[in-house]
Amino acid sequence: MSPAQLSALQGEKAAQPRHHILSVLVENKAGVLSRVAGLFSRRGFNIYSLAVAPTDENEHFSRITIVVDVESAPLEQVIMQLDKLINVVSIGELSPSEAVERELLLVTVDVGPTERSQVIQLVDVFGGEVVSVGSDRLTVMLAGRPEKIDDFEGLLEQYTVVELQRTGRVALPKLDRH
Amino acid sequence: MQLTGAQALIKSLEMQGVDVMFGLPGGAILPVYDPIIDSSIRHILVRHEQGAGHMAEGYAAVTGKPGVAMVTSGPGATNIVTPLANAYMDSTPLVVVSGQVATGSIGTDAFQECDITGVTMGITKHNWLIKDVDDIPRVVAAAFHVATTGRPGPVLIDFPKDIANATMEWYWPSSVDELDLPGYHPVTEGDPALVRRAAELMRDAHRPVLYVGGGVLKARAADALRALAERTGIPVVTTLMARGAFPDSHPQSLGMPGMHGHYTAVTAMQRSDLLISLGARFDDRVTGKISAFAPEAKIIHVDIDPAELGKVRTPDVGIAGDCRLVIGELLSALDAHADAPVTGNLEPWWAQIHEWQERFPLHYDHAEGGAIKPQMVVEQLRDAAPSDAIVVAGVGQHQMWASQYWQFDYPYTWVNSGGAGTMGFAVPASIGAKVGRPDRTVWAIDGDGCFQMTAQELVTATAEQIPVKIAILNNAYLGMVRQWQEMFYEERYSEVYLSPDLPDYVKWAEAMGCVGIRAESPEDVAPAIEKANSIDDRPVVVDFRTDAFEKVFPMVAAGQSNDDIVVHPDQAARAR
Numbered sequence: 001m002s003p004a005q006l007s008a009l010q011g012e013k014a015a016q017p018r019h020h021i022l023s024v025l026v027e028n029k030a031g032v033l034s035r036v037a038g039l040f041s042r043r044g045f046n047i048y049s050l051a052v053a054p055t056d057e058n059e060h061f062s063r064i065t066i067v068v069d070v071e072s073a074p075l076e077q078v079i080m081q082l083d084k085l086i087n088v089v090s091i092g093e094l095s096p097s098e099a100v101e102r103e104l105l106l107v108t109v110d111v112g113p114t115e116r117s118q119v120i121q122l123v124d125v126f127g128g129e130v131v132s133v134g135s136d137r138l139t140v141m142l143a144g145r146p147e148k149i150d151d152f153e154g155l156l157e158q159y160t161v162v163e164l165q166r167t168g169r170v171a172l173p174k175l176d177r178h
Numbered sequence: 179m180q181l182t183g184a185q186a187l188i189k190s191l192e193m194q195g196v197d198v199m200f201g202l203p204g205g206a207i208l209p210v211y212d213p214i215i216d217s218s219i220r221h222i223l224v225r226h227e228q229g230a231g232h233m234a235e236g237y238a239a240v241t242g243k244p245g246v247a248m249v250t251s252g253p254g255a256t257n258i259v260t261p262l263a264n265a266y267m268d269s270t271p272l273v274v275v276s277g278q279v280a281t282g283s284i285g286t287d288a289f290q291e292c293d294i295t296g297v298t299m300g301i302t303k304h305n306w307l308i309k310d311v312d313d314i315p316r317v318v319a320a321a322f323h324v325a326t327t328g329r330p331g332p333v334l335i336d337f338p339k340d341i342a343n344a345t346m347e348w349y350w351p352s353s354v355d356e357l358d359l360p361g362y363h364p365v366t367e368g369d370p371a372l373v374r375r376a377a378e379l380m381r382d383a384h385r386p387v388l389y390v391g392g393g394v395l396k397a398r399a400a401d402a403l404r405a406l407a408e409r410t411g412i413p414v415v416t417t418l419m420a421r422g423a424f425p426d427s428h429p430q431s432l433g434m435p436g437m438h439g440h441y442t443a444v445t446a447m448q449r450s451d452l453l454i455s456l457g458a459r460f461d462d463r464v465t466g467k468i469s470a471f472a473p474e475a476k477i478i479h480v481d482i483d484p485a486e487l488g489k490v491r492t493p494d495v496g497i498a499g500d501c502r503l504v505i506g507e508l509l510s511a512l513d514a515h516a517d518a519p520v521t522g523n524l525e526p527w528w529a530q531i532h533e534w535q536e537r538f539p540l541h542y543d544h545a546e547g548g549a550i551k552p553q554m555v556v557e558q559l560r561d562a563a564p565s566d567a568i569v570v571a572g573v574g575q576h577q578m579w580a581s582q583y584w585q586f587d588y589p590y591t592w593v594n595s596g597g598a599g600t601m602g603f604a605v606p607a608s609i610g611a612k613v614g615r616p617d618r619t620v621w622a623i624d625g626d627g628c629f630q631m632t633a634q635e636l637v638t639a640t641a642e643q644i645p646v647k648i649a650i651l652n653n654a655y656l657g658m659v660r661q662w663q664e665m666f667y668e669e670r671y672s673e674v675y676l677s678p679d680l681p682d683y684v685k686w687a688e689a690m691g692c693v694g695i696r697a698e699s700p701e702d703v704a705p706a707i708e709k710a711n712s713i714d715d716r717p718v719v720v721d722f723r724t725d726a727f728e729k730v731f732p733m734v735a736a737g738q739s740n741d742d743i744v745v746h747p748d749q750a751a752r753a754r
Binding site for chain 2: 027034035042074076077081083084085086088089090
């Protein structure tokens with residue numbers, strides 16, 4: 001799914017989120033991502049986004065953050081099927097309201113002399129960063145809540161976007177305050 | 179003690195108590211076949227790797243032990259994909275070892291290379307590619323642990339050739355903790371609060387049914403089930419995977435539910451106010467149209483696989499746990515209120531059930547003369563066989579008649595391909611069953627279409643002196659497909675005719691070292707069976723030329739409600 005489609009979907013369903021975040025701790029073994037992805041496709045579950053990286057120094061475990069379409073299948077069924085994978089150690093379920101979510105965007109934009117300063121200004125407003133400068137292009141980076149990235153992406157549409165890459169979201173539970 | 183990887187693999191299998199394995203060697207697995215010569219494990223050389231897989235399944239089904247098969251890389255491994263898929267659907271514990279090209283060649287499209295762990299990811303409970311010779315004992319122990327615990331299932335170990343030739347210092351894991359399975363914690367006991375809630379639902383039920391699936395057999399819970407049934411007086415249906423889990427001769431048995439189930443079993447579930455599902459999974463062949471299934475029933479669903487609870491129908495009480503343990507807990511919960519009735523008054527329910535049983539027993543047209551009726555063959559085979567004989571079926575009409583007309587009074591006497599519906603299952607699975615239970619009579623009831631898919635394994639049976647008996651219900655058609663074309667495609671028969679005598683099954687049997695017998699008319703049936711039963715030193719094949727136009731009844735057409743069950747035309751005429 002393209003980022004534009006993704007943001008369109010999220011916009012349309014903003015009132016009633018149809019996605020849920022699963023934070024899945026897996027053994028860092030060959031093929032584990034393929035096992036998770038294969039399970040989703042063969043059971044007909046839809047994934048919005050997926051991010052994966054090792055979690056510990058020894059790289060024994062990885063955390064996969066999956067944004068799941070909960071309309072394609074009940075969340076409990078997705079969790080129970082995932083839990084059957086031998087390499088899945090634990091599954092945390094994060095509803096959007098109980099999680100801190102972040103995502104990272106890299107985007108390269110065509111900029112003429114007038115647009116260059118406009119884009120840099122926009123990046124500043126959003127707290128992003130220019131990470132590469134070419135003679136007529138800029139590559140900028142923005143990290144933040146997925147909605148903020150959507151917003152930024154929307155504003156960039158008036159310029160010529162050459163390439164755009166989002167990481168998919170990562171998430172952890174919000175902390176309690178006693 | 180220094181061992182080669184090949185020696186370590188075979189020694190690991192011995193440590194797991196493997197007494198027999200089914201396989202066929204080839205290039206990549208060659209090093210592993212050398213230590214087999216010195217091993218205590220009996221190796222049965224099959225003629226096709228699919229045969230090895232189904233034999234291992236048949237062995238597992240009747241012994242409760244995991245079946246073990248070994249094949250080479252590439253086509254050897256892909257040939258066993260069907261048995262893995264079959265075992266996955268039917269939760270049969272299977273350990274398959276496949277050879278693989280040397281680790282350095284993986285990914286280069288080497289000769290006989292195939293990414294078999296990738297291919298089988300979705301049809302195994304788990305699989306491993308061994309990349310370090312020191313992992314062998316741990317992975318083998320983990321493979322057996324995963325295959326046999328929780329919801330059982332098939333596993334595959336992919337074994338590269340250079341790993342087989344490398345050396346390692348022998349060890350054997352002393353406990354499950356050493357198996358490196360941090361994400362594997364199968365549930366066993368049910369939640370006591372949920373069990374109490376289930377007992378309460380039973381107390382309020384007036385039309386309950388015990389809906390018994392294959393999980394009861396996997397949990398070795400037949401005795402516990404019988405105790406629960408007799409304690410509560412609730413009628414019992416046994417699914418295709420559970421035939422034998424509760425005696426068909428028991429007055430509380432209603433037989434098999436489902437698309438070709440007994441009328442009373444199907445209808446009792448449909449009218450029930452409480453279904454107590456034990457190790458069953460609400461398969462579409464049982465439920466019919468799911469939205470119309472058992473509309474008034476509350477559901478107690480017990481399954482060792484938590485993902486089954488609510489997968490198809492949301493239970494009122496879902497209990498994740500081993501059926502034997504949960505049934506025990508249920509009995510204790512019922513005993514806790516010893517003075518209270520365990521169910522509502524079931525007398526009207528039983529009166530209704532008995533009326534259905536009287537009106538709609540299994541029925542076929544016994545017309546004198548003419549062609550042999552396949553149902554009659556099953557009845558005569560049944561009556562001439564010991565009551566604990568093992569029956570193995572392929573897939574199709576013959577499978578349904580075998581399940582309907584045999585009388586299953588003991589667990590582990592029925593072996594078939596339920597979930598996957600694998601044609602060709604019966605011949606190799608019966609061989610595996612006979613290897614597992616050489617003391618029992620093993621009859622495969624097969625169709626002519628199925629037989630032609632895997633018959634070559636009778637060569638294996640003859641060579642290895644495994645005296646199975648094969649009854650071919652030869653109607654010269656792919657009969658179940660023919661039945662559907664007759665009923666739903668206006669008798670437009672497309673690609674279903676096979677011929678009764680091409681091949682000549684008697685000559686084919688004899689060429690494979692078996693005794694071949696033919697029965698062409700109803701009078702031939704009893705003598706043919708008698709002769710087959712008198713032979714116990716080699717396999718026997720009986721070619722029963724049966725009525726090609728016979729259909730399986732009752733029937734719930736695909737996608738229809740179980741309310742619309744179609745009984746035999748004779749019964750339908752009488753009911754009108």
